Amino acid sequence: GAVVSQHPSWVICKSGTSVKIECRSLDFQATTMFWYRQFPKQSLMLMATSNEGSKATYEQGVEKDKFLINHASLTLSTLTVTSAHPEDSSFYICSAATSGRVTYEQYFGPGTRLTVT
């Protein structure tokens, strides 16, 4: 159980275009989802926290108008990279949190590799 999927797994887009990445919890309901970004040979950096039905909370230094997050249901969150540029090329990972146990657990998706040309 506790499977999280991401779509697409990889995407190549041209500079100036927008790209949408989907994150789905397949077998559980996630009240909170997280979006991370990971550059080569670096660790995961939290970009934003997304709660179902409310606005996302962005980490310091992350442009909310560039990285649009929508958490429309308990199983789906989307990240849209608007007007993408080559420096946005990265590995984007989502996670979904559930509170079914004593402590909250996060389950991670497989990641989406974005390349902006």
Add this chain to the structure above:
Amino acid sequence: DAKTTQPTSMDCAEGRAANLPCNHSTISGNEYVYWYRQIHSQGPQYIIHGLKNNETNEMASLIITEDRKSSTLILPHATLRDTAVYYCIVRLLNDYKLSFGAGTTVTVRA
């Protein structure tokens, strides 16, 4: 959140136990120790967590010192598929957030 310190990298031999240390000297009483790993180009995978008692599951064992200032993740019989970056994270009880440090790059060699 308390911070953790891990060695940058370590090698281990296939079939042998791999012992991964983690220091968390400023951990508070209600913070758990979590371990995740990330195989290249994949999302992180949960391994194990504990508060103060030693824990074991099908993947690994977690040994936490009595003062809780350090812990060791043990992979009992390392395989080539265990090659990954291993992250030791401490987190507050009931706090969703995970802060990933640099982790330990573990390379299992045949």
